[in-house]
Amino acid sequence: xxxxxxxxxxxxxxxxxxxxxxxxxxxxxxxxxxxxxxxxxxxxxxxxxxxxxxxxxxxxxxxxxxxxxxxxxxxxxxxxxxxxxxxxxxxxxxxxxxxxxxxxxxxxxxxxxxxxxxxxxxxxxxxxxxxxxxxxxxxxxxxxxxxxxxxxxxxxxxxxxxxxxxxxxxxxxxxxxxxxxxxxxxxxxxxxxxxxxxxxxxxxxxxxxxxxxxxxxxxxxxxxxxxxxxxxxxxxxxxxxxxxxxxxxxxxxxxxxxxxxxxxxxxxxxxxxxxxxxxxxxxxxxxxxxxxxxxxxxxxxxxxxxxxxxxxxxxxxxxxxxxxxxxxxxxxxxxxxxxxxxxxxxxxxx
Amino acid sequence: xxxxxxxxxxxxxxxxxxxxxxxxxxxxxxxxxxxxxxxxxxxxxxxxxxxxxxxxxxxxxxxxxxxxxxxxxxxxxxxxxxxxxxxxxxxxxxxxxxxxxxxxxxxxxxxxxxxxxxxxxxxxxxxxxxxxxxxxxxxxxxxxxxxxxxxxxxxxxxxxxxxxxxxxxxxxxxxxxxxxxxxxxxxxxxxxxxxxxxxxxxxxxxxxxxxxxxxxxxxxxxxxxxxxxxxxxxxxxxxxxxxxxxxxxxxxxxxxxxxxxxxxxxxxxxxxxxxxxxxxxxxxxxxxxxxxxxxxxxxxxxxxxxxxxxxxxxxxxxxxxxxxxxxxxxxxxxxxxxxxxxxxxxxxxxxxxxxxxxxxxxxxxxxxxxxxxxxxxxxxxxxxxxxxxxxxxxxxxxxxxxxxxxxxxxxxxxxxxxxxxxxxxxxxxxxxxxxxxxxxxxxxxxxxxxxxxxxxxxxxxxxxxxxxxxxxxxxxxxxxxxxxxxxxxxxxxxxxxxxxxxxxxxxxxxxxxxxxxxxxxxxxxxxxxxxxxxxxx
Ligand SMILES: [Cu+2]
Ligand SMILES: [Cu+2]
Numbered sequence: 001x002x003x004x005x006x007x008x009x010x011x012x013x014x015x016x017x018x019x020x021x022x023x024x025x026x027x028x029x030x031x032x033x034x035x036x037x038x039x040x041x042x043x044x045x046x047x048x049x050x051x052x053x054x055x056x057x058x059x060x061x062x063x064x065x066x067x068x069x070x071x072x073x074x075x076x077x078x079x080x081x082x083x084x085x086x087x088x089x090x091x092x093x094x095x096x097x098x099x100x101x102x103x104x105x106x107x108x109x110x111x112x113x114x115x116x117x118x119x120x121x122x123x124x125x126x127x128x129x130x131x132x133x134x135x136x137x138x139x140x141x142x143x144x145x146x147x148x149x150x151x152x153x154x155x156x157x158x159x160x161x162x163x164x165x166x167x168x169x170x171x172x173x174x175x176x177x178x179x180x181x182x183x184x185x186x187x188x189x190x191x192x193x194x195x196x197x198x199x200x201x202x203x204x205x206x207x208x209x210x211x212x213x214x215x216x217x218x219x220x221x222x223x224x225x226x227x228x229x230x231x232x233x234x235x236x237x238x239x240x241x242x243x244x245x246x247x248x249x250x251x252x253x254x255x256x257x258x259x260x261x262x263x264x265x266x267x268x269x270x271x272x273x274x275x276x277x278x279x280x281x282x283x284x285x286x287x288x289x290x291x292x293x294x295x296x297x298x299x300x301x302x303x304x305x306x307x308x309x310x311x312x313x314x315x316x317x318x319x320x321x322x323x324x325x326x327x328x329x330x331x332x333x334x335x336x337x338x339x340x341x342x343x344x345x346x347x348x349x350x
Numbered sequence: 351x352x353x354x355x356x357x358x359x360x361x362x363x364x365x366x367x368x369x370x371x372x373x374x375x376x377x378x379x380x381x382x383x384x385x386x387x388x389x390x391x392x393x394x395x396x397x398x399x400x401x402x403x404x405x406x407x408x409x410x411x412x413x414x415x416x417x418x419x420x421x422x423x424x425x426x427x428x429x430x431x432x433x434x435x436x437x438x439x440x441x442x443x444x445x446x447x448x449x450x451x452x453x454x455x456x457x458x459x460x461x462x463x464x465x466x467x468x469x470x471x472x473x474x475x476x477x478x479x480x481x482x483x484x485x486x487x488x489x490x491x492x493x494x495x496x497x498x499x500x501x502x503x504x505x506x507x508x509x510x511x512x513x514x515x516x517x518x519x520x521x522x523x524x525x526x527x528x529x530x531x532x533x534x535x536x537x538x539x540x541x542x543x544x545x546x547x548x549x550x551x552x553x554x555x556x557x558x559x560x561x562x563x564x565x566x567x568x569x570x571x572x573x574x575x576x577x578x579x580x581x582x583x584x585x586x587x588x589x590x591x592x593x594x595x596x597x598x599x600x601x602x603x604x605x606x607x608x609x610x611x612x613x614x615x616x617x618x619x620x621x622x623x624x625x626x627x628x629x630x631x632x633x634x635x636x637x638x639x640x641x642x643x644x645x646x647x648x649x650x651x652x653x654x655x656x657x658x659x660x661x662x663x664x665x666x667x668x669x670x671x672x673x674x675x676x677x678x679x680x681x682x683x684x685x686x687x688x689x690x691x692x693x694x695x696x697x698x699x700x701x702x703x704x705x706x707x708x709x710x711x712x713x714x715x716x717x718x719x720x721x722x723x724x725x726x727x728x729x730x731x732x733x734x735x736x737x738x739x740x741x742x743x744x745x746x747x748x749x750x751x752x753x754x755x756x757x758x759x760x761x762x763x764x765x766x767x768x769x770x771x772x773x774x775x776x777x778x779x780x781x782x783x784x785x786x787x788x789x790x791x792x793x794x795x796x797x798x799x800x801x802x803x804x805x806x807x808x809x810x811x812x813x814x815x816x817x818x819x820x821x822x823x824x825x826x827x828x829x830x831x832x833x834x835x836x837x838x839x840x841x842x843x844x845x846x847x848x849x850x851x852x853x854x855x856x857x858x859x860x861x862x863x864x865x866x867x868x869x870x871x872x873x874x875x876x877x878x879x880x881x882x883x884x885x886x887x
Contacts, residue, residue: 010790010810022722029720033713040684040709044702047687051623052694059624059848061691061878066629066682074632074681075674082670085720090663092722097659146496147589149654149729153795156726160655162590163495164583167656180804184729184797186489188496189416192800305416309501 002027015179015200016155016171018096023156025088032081096157099170103136110141110148110161112252113190114261115181123213126259127196129181131173132206138170145252149185152198160185173200189307190262241326244319248311256330263308264301270328275302289324358866360762360859375460376862380467381446382760387471388438394478395429396825398422403784403818406811409803419801420487421502427490428481432511433474435745436603439610440556441470441521443752444549446760448525450853450860451543453534453869458527466520473513480506489799491600494581494592498573508571515564518606522556525549536871543852543875544620544633548613551641555602555609559645563599566592590656597648605644607741608708609637611748612679615701618751619683620876621849622698623690627876628682636682639675647672653724662721669719676712680705691878695847696770700751703778707743711736714789732792738785750774750828757832758842762859765835769827777824783817845883850876855884 005027006014014020066074106129107118118124131137141150143161151158152171159169173179183194201209245251253263264274272284277300282288291298293315296308315323361378371379401422405414414422445463449456457463480486484503488496497504529542529550542550569580570592579585581592616633620626627633649657649665657665683705692698714736718724727733754774758764787810796807803811845854852875856865865887873880 010793012793012795022726025720025723026717026726029713029717029723033710033717037709037713040680041706044684044687044705047684047690048692048694048702051687051690051692053624053691057691059691059878059881061624062689063626063877063879064628064689065626066632066685070685071629071632071678074629074678078677079670079674082673082716083667085716086667086670089720089722090666093653093662093666093725094659096722096725146499147493147655151729151795151797153726158654158725158728162656164589165656180795182795182797186420186493186496186799188487188500189420191420192416192797192802195804 005031012154014154014156015175015177016152016157016173018092018171019154019156021095022092025085025092028088029085096169099138099168100136103138103170104132105138105140106131108139108141108150108161109144110150110183110187110194111144112146112188112262113183113194115150115183115194115196119210119213121210121214123210125213129196129198130206130209131198131200132203133173133176133200134203136170136172138168140166140168142166146187147185148183148187148194151182151184152179153182154179155198158184173198176200176202176205189305237322237325238329239326240319241322241324241329244315244323245326248314250323253308263304266327267330269330276300277302286324286328289327290320293320293323358861360857361862362761362859364862373464375456375464377445377449377457377460377463378760378860378862378864380463381442381444383467384437384441384445384470387474388434388442391429391433391474392438395426395434396822398426398429400818400822402426403815405801406803407815409805409808411802414801416801417487420489420799421481421485423799424486424489425481428477428486428507428511430741431490431603431607432514433477435607435741436514436518437470437521438607438745438749439614439752440525440549440552440606441466443545443614443756444525444552444610445521447756447853448528448546448549449532450856450864451546451851451875452529452532452537453852453855453865453871454528454532455864457524458531459524462520463524466517466524469513469517469520473510473515473517475510476513477507477510480504480510491596492567492570492592493596494570494573494589495583497570498581505571505574508567512564512567512571515560515567518556519560522553522560525553526557529553534869534871537852540630540634541871541874544616544627544630544637545610545613547634547637548609548616551637552606552609554641555606555644559599559602559606562595563603566595566599569595590652593652593655594648597651598645601648601651602641602644604737604740605640607745608748609640611704611745611752612637614748614752614755615679615683615704617851617876618697618701618755619686621755621847621851622695622701623687623692624850624878625686625688625690625876626874626878628685628688629678632678632682636675636679640672643668643671643675647719650719650724653721654728666719666721670716673712673716673719676708680709680712694771695754695767696765696774697751697755699771699774699778700747700754703774703781704744704747704751706778707739707747707781711739711743714739726795727792729798730792731788731796731798734798735785735788735792738788743781743785747778750777753832755847756853757835758846759853759858759860761836761839762842763835763839764842764846765831765839769831773824773827773831776827777821780817780820780824784814784821785817787811787814787817844886848883850878850880850884852884855887857886 014023105120109116114126116126117129141159141161142165143163148161149158150161155171157169157171159167177200179198181196181198183191253261255261255265256267258265258267269284273281274284275281294310294312296310297306300306361376405419484506486502486504486507488500488504572578573580579587581587581589616627647665647669649661650669653662718727718733718736754770791807791810796803842858844858852871855869867887869887
């Protein structure tokens with residue numbers, strides 16, 4: 001029965017404990033509305049036909065006013081239902097806002113235009129949230145720039161990511177599966193591409209994934225790593241370039257570890273052959289890199305949007321050179337490693 | 351019914367020339383001036399709606415890129431909300447009819463009334479200029495910190511809407527004073543036409559809520575210019591504060607849009623079923639109740655924005671009370687048909703469409719005000735469907751009902767009934783095809799303000815776009831026969847509907863002074879127990 005209702009209303013599968021709980025209320029509210037609508041429509045149509053003016057009808061009508069009991073009924077009957085729905089809804093809402101003890105904590109950060117997930121014991125991921133089946137997961141959500149909203153339709157779960165705040169929601173997915181994540185708070189140019197995916201793994205698979213993540217993945221450096229570390233690894237000029245990049249906000253759009261983002265990743269960019277919007281191919285040499293800082297719209301790589309501001313007059317010659325040196329220093333671990341050209345993560349369709 | 355003496359010209363012919371219109375203090379001419387602007391803005395907003403629908407035909411961007419799409423939905427929203435829906439009924443039909451319905455010669459402050467129109471025109475021009483040259487991409491809601499950091503030029507729009515806000519406040523003030531001081535002998539509060547009650551309730555909201563909007567827009571502007579950090583967490587501010595201030599105005603603003611059209615409904619249903627309202631008291635109670643409780647439910651826009659759980663509960667419960675006041679009106683309108691003598695003319699067709707749409711718009715409003723259910727529906731197409739049922743389905747149908755009911759009153763000419771009913775049916779049908787899929791899209795989880803979307807949503811988007819094209823044909827039809835009627839339509843006579851509403855107690859179109867002799871209202875409006883229509887003063 002509820003499966004039939006779900007399909008009729010185009011609701012996606014109910015893949016969390018909250019979804020099964022709240023769907024019942026969806027059906028109650030919508031079913032009741034339909035029932036009353038039918039009733040009112042029938043009454044209205046009967047009146048329209050029965051009291052249609054016919055030739056020869058008297059030009060006057062009797063004065064009819066609702067008796068008091070009917071007025072009281074009009075007030076109290078809908079109010080009873082509305083308040084009933086409110087009570088059921090609020091009980092579920094409070095439940096949804098109270099994460100149980102022992103839940104797995106995942107830190108969720110929204111930024112234009114991607115989702116990042118970090119686990120208390122180390123691993124992190126971009127675009128894909130891995131969770132174990134059958135265990136409550138608490139999400140601690142925040143944003144690095146504007147307001148976003150984390151939404152998983154299959155879980156019926158959503159919460160805004162507000163800069164400067166950690167908000168929390170929780171869910172429990174009973175079965176392994178894959179579920180789309182959308183950003184539902186308008187956040188600018190690529191708002192509609194700010195998608196991701198929840199992958200619910202069987203508990204054992206999740207443990208394996210977590211262990212593997214903790215073992216590897218040390219090659220990437222976050223933009224907030226110590227300058228000394230970089231200097232040691234890549235030389236003083238590159239280290240300066242990295243500082244400049246952090247100060248000028250380059251990392252808002254470019255990544256240094258191959259992660260797809262708004263602008264092309266810098267990893268392995270130097271001397272890479274890039275296909276431009278215009279269709280021509282260019283080699284990303286020093287001249288191209290410098291030109292792209294000063295006149296970014298001139299030669300945009302295909303698949304990316306011309307959103308980069310110009311840094312003409314904002315970068316000293318030394319800073320620009322340092323940036324180029326830094327980009328040059330970012331080579332993939334293995335030569336020829338493929339670098340994704342997709343601007344942001346888009347979940348594979350199911 | 352006495353024919354108008356030949357030597358007394360109507361307000362349309364009392365003075366000639368464009369200049370006489372631009373400096374008129376006659377509330378009827380000002381109403382017509384507003385009507386011209388509001389219809390222009392509506393056409394523009396509708397054009398951008400079509401552009402959006404066209405883009406959404408396919409999952410990938412092809413007509414508009416993401417930037418153009420974001421600008422287009424901002425244009426559509428800003429124009430429709432502030433340049434069309436908020437002024438639509440009060441400034442046009444309200445201005446034209448309120449003084450006549452209370453038996454007055456004009457509004458209380460005619461000069462201020464003209465000034466409001468100039469403010470509105472100036473604000474409108476600045477807003478449009480801002481929208482086209484700066485191309486803001488913030489949406490009509492201006493959520494911070496996006497609106498304070500967006501690289502597009504938001505400032506002129508903030509200024510434009512700020513100015514329009516003053517126009518709205520002054521109109522409201524004018525109506526309140528008019529209702530309090532200029533009622534004709536015999537017109538007690540509980541005999542006022544329900545349209546006057548609706549305008550009165552609306553005016554109260556306009557005067558009390560609009561200053562908050564002005565303040566919050568100003569704060570966003572100051573934040574953009576001076577960077578004072580009110581909404582910036584980096585400097586101790588709070589972005590959610592903006593949402594509270596914004597919705598403190600913008601939730602009541604929904605009632606600025608919908609209450610006047612509810613007043614239209616009460617008039618049209620009484621006139622075309624030739625019946626007294628089934629319960630006058632309930633409608634008055636509903637109107638005042640909405641105007642009051644409407645102020646205490648803004649938090650239902652923030653159930654998933656980081657508001658406290660207890661706060662969400664309180665706002666959820668208060669929102670249910672607002673829904674009650676709407677539902678008693680629906681019952682009363684349907685009850686009014688009982689034992690009436692119903693003529694299915696174009697205004698009544700729109701009115702029936704209105705009842706249908708406000709029922710579903712209202713019930714889906716109750717659904718999203720139910721805290722736990724809102725978690726899924728919030729910021730999806732379900733909400734888009736919900737507020738389009740209220741704002742297009744109801745407010746626009748009410749506007750069209752008013753336009754068709756009072757067109758002969760305002761211009762003295764009649765439009766052809768067949769094409770009018772045809773267009774009305776086409777528009778109602780087109781509306782359902784356009785916006786019903788939105789509820790299903792929302793259920794599926796399609797977020798709003800998406801320029802691109804996953805392929806599984808496409809079928810419903812195609813249906814919605816198809817419906818939008820039907821709507822466009824309907825509006826073109828209306829434009830066609832109304833322009834024809836304006837020029838060549840047959841003369842309507844003083845009271846073509848034989849309505850017993852107070853406004854028909856003056857000639858159609860009315861003389862500049864509204865009445866040739868001071869009117870006295872001896873009966874309640876819409877008293878159809880007597881044969882003759884109201885005496886024409
Ligand atoms: Cu976002
Ligand atoms: Cu609201």
